[in-house]
Amino acid sequence: MQQLRLAVLFSFLALCSYTFADTEYDLTTSGAMVTINGAIFQQGSVQPSGTGQFNSFLRIRANGTEYGYNTDEFPHPPLDIQPGPQWTHSLKLSAVPVFTFNGVTYYQFMLDINEAQDKSDSLLSLDTLEFFTGSTPSPQCCPPGGDFGAARWSLDTGANNYLLLDSSLSHGSGSSDMFAYIPTSAFAGAGPYLYLYSGFGENNASDAGFEEWGTGQATTPGAPVPEPSSFILLGSGLMTLGGMLRRRK
Numbered sequence: 063m064q065q066l067r068l069a070v071l072f073s074f075l076a077l078c079s080y081t082f083a084d085t086e087y088d089l090t091t092s093g094a095m096v097t098i099n100g101a102i103f104q105q106g107s108v109q110p111s112g113t114g115q116f117n118s119f120l121r122i123r124a125n126g127t128e129y130g131y132n133t134d135e136f137p138h139p140p141l142d143i144q145p146g147p148q149w150t151h152s153l154k155l156s157a158v159p160v161f162t163f164n165g166v167t168y169y170q171f172m173l174d175i176n177e178a179q180d181k182s183d184s185l186l187s188l189d190t191l192e193f194f195t196g197s198t199p200s201p202q203c204c205p206p207g208g209d210f211g212a213a214r215w216s217l218d219t220g221a222n223n224y225l226l227l228d229s230s231l232s233h234g235s236g237s238s239d240m241f242a243y244i245p246t247s248a249f250a251g252a253g254p255y256l257y258l259y260s261g262f263g264e265n266n267a268s269d270a271g272f273e274e275w276g277t278g279q280a281t282t283p284g285a286p287v288p289e290p291s292s293f294i295l296l297g298s299g300l301m302t303l304g305g306m307l308r309r310r311k
């Protein structure tokens with residue numbers, strides 16, 4: 063009887079650890095796409111992600127875990143934000159490219175990660191991604207406090223989620239790794255400033271270089287660069303499937 067009780071107890075504990083584990087969305091294969099809370103994330107690269115095609119507005123760097131948001135607060139920005147107004151600065155919502163798919167409009171962002179290029183540690187987790195809006199270009203640090211109100215959109219609404227990325231699928235620094243499409247409906251009536259708060263390394267550590275968020279200058283509304291052509295072929299059915307294929311760590 064005692065053994066049975068222990069077996070039941072251990073089963074219960076195992077179930078608990080399963081239930082509370084972070085939910086992983088795998089973007090470690092070329093072109094992989096998932097939907098989370100109405101947003102679309104796709105592995106993909108703009109190259110070179112330099113001036114013109116990739117306009118940086120947030121650069122973060124630290125070993126292990128790293129956090130930051132775009133701001134004009136220099137020369138001493140908070141958290142792990144890298145100094146240099148050419149890489150990190152305020153951003154107006156109206157300056158973010160808009161992409162329309164199946165009648166839904168999305169703000170398009172690009173992410174360039176920089177991990178070690180040997181396969182043993184080319185992975186990086188994007189654990190926190192939250193969008194806020196406000197009237198100042200330099201909000202007082204830090205979410206969920208400071209000048210940050212309720213998030214307009216969060217990766218972690220409803221569950222503790224993270225995206226697993228592989229920097230070796232592109233060509234390191236100067237080559238982007240992921241596109242993020244956030245529904246514009248989440249920002250109705252908001253602005254003028256957009257704050258992107260992101261954190262990396264909780265589920266797979268940061269170990270090299272900096273992570274950089276940007277927008278595409280070449281993009282005009284309704285014409286993203288590059289066009290996520292697989293959307294057109296596969297449509298929303300696959301997006302739903304992508305969400306179902308997520309696996310628990």
Ligand SMILES: [Ca+2]
Pocket residue numbers: 084189190217218222223224
């Ligand atoms: Ca998370």
Ligand SMILES: [Ca+2]
Pocket residue numbers: 174175176229232233234235236237238239
């Ligand atoms: Ca990269």
Ligand SMILES: [Ca+2]
Pocket residue numbers: 177183184185186266267268269
């Ligand atoms: Ca890593």
